[in-house]
């Protein structure tokens with residue numbers, strides 16, 4: 001997965017300030033990836049890991065307001 005979409009700016013839903021695009025870093029064992037969104041409540045399997053369907057994951061984008069610092073997530 002190497003799809004690259006240019007970063008964009010949105011407006012804060014709280015104060016209307018400029019929100020810059022960012023992402024939440026998901027750190028695993030030697031793995032550094034952007035966090036992804038998954039539908040439903042998390043369920044844990046016997047390995048202790050959360051069960052997930054790879055195809056159901058959506059890229060999660062975090063927009064942070066430069067004025068009030070509110071972070072809004074979009075999974076689109």
Ligand SMILES: [Zn+2]
Nearest residue numbers: 012015065068
């Ligand atoms: Zn704001």
